[in-house]
Amino acid sequence: MSNEDETIDTAAVGASVVTSTESNSKRSGSSSGGASDNNIVKTIIFDVDDTLYDVASGFTIHRQGEVIYQYMVDHLQFKSIEEAKIIRDKYFKLYHSTGKALTVAQSEDELPVGAPTFDIQHMAQYWVDHLNYNILWGCDSTYASTTKKNYDKLKKSIKIVAFSNGPRSYVVKVLKTLQLWDLFGSNEDADDGKYVFGVDDVLPYCKPEKESFEKIFDTTGKTIRPEECIMVEDSMKNIRAAKALGMKTILITGSSEDGRDLSGDAPSTNDPAVDIAFQTIEEMKTKLPGLWQNPSIFEPY
Template identity: 25%
Template sequence: MSTAGRVWLFDLDNTLHNATPSIFPHINRAMRQYIEHHLGVDESEATRIRQDYWMRYGATLRGLMRHHGTDPNHFLRETHAFPDLRRLLDFQKPVLHALRKLRGKKVIFSNAPRHYTEAILGMTGLDRHFSAIYSLENLRFQPKPMLAGFRTLLRAEHLDPKHCIMVEDSLANLVSAKKLGMKTVWVSTGLRQSPFADIKIKSVLELPERCGQL
């Protein structure tokens, strides 16, 4: 496969920007409050439910839909409302230069809702580098690591998984990508290694120099 024929599938949060310091705490708090209010449980139980469904299904929403009939669009609007998102952003502008160096089509593949994904891409300038966005809505609320979500994207974009490279911070999602025949890049600062990652990098900034190993 030529480098120009590659298709890069990029996760968003904690792959292209750092959501851990400010954005994830905001979302986690909003999800906990949503669960408290709509399921009538206390803070401790709401936290347990949020974490349990995230671990079991790849997204808290998937568990809420399956076990409680939660309206996904209402949940996503309520839990991803940011009055001042720009202030919470932790983004390295050199990432834009790194993306410019990568030959091939680039697609966003995120478990986040579309309005949030588009806001992040627009505020950072990342939107200029991606030809398509796949968020939770157009994955039919079948988040990574579910294979169904991957297949929805592949069908819609008419892609051969053998031509795709998945760039992710979540190892579970890379396991699914590898099962489908994709190349995989694990974005992680940890020491752990995995056979499901073709290469491991600490930051997307390293990708132009390392992509020759794929």
């Protein structure tokens, strides 16, 4: 696997975004006319990290900083935290997924000589075992009760999907810690996690590559039509990719920029690929009340 093979064609995505955004603008009419085929929503896809919890909690920088660097020293034979940081950060800037970043780094002989084969499941288990999940509660101790109550109601009429660039076992741990796991089951009461996807479910792709989104559409039984789907994200690259595929978009900005791992991908609320932006997902009920109607309606204006 080479960088050339894996590099995302951002120019092509950008062109598609402009076309899709213009088309979306033409479709969007006044909300006073009620439901139309253009604003009905049947699926919401949530990113997990810095979306289902606030980036300002510091959990992401904890995971993608001290913990992953120590993993690379302990298990991939890097001589120091500093050396590990150089390699991880280099590839993470390209792929926004540590699992894919280290997979590609290994294929390009960037891991230390004699290092064991990188195993994304091994890394995921390290995160499950070594991260301080109490940090997730750092910003809002009422998160579980308020958010879960709202989204339990939403799930009655909308398919709710979780799609992360983190490995699945880690994503499961986060969702269960946040008490949101059963939102992503196969029906109102299921806790089977049928609609939870990690990067290991879509490799060799990852967000924002369009093939990763297409795998999600296919795996859910081809019942997701992009134009009837909302992507909820904190990453501008992923927002633009979703819009290029014809999806509606919600940008989660976070309550502050403290703790953001990639400052170059910071939220840009004026970007044409963004349909609506707010700080945390708790605001969705008040900013987009139409989603709780039957049928669910996306009315961001």
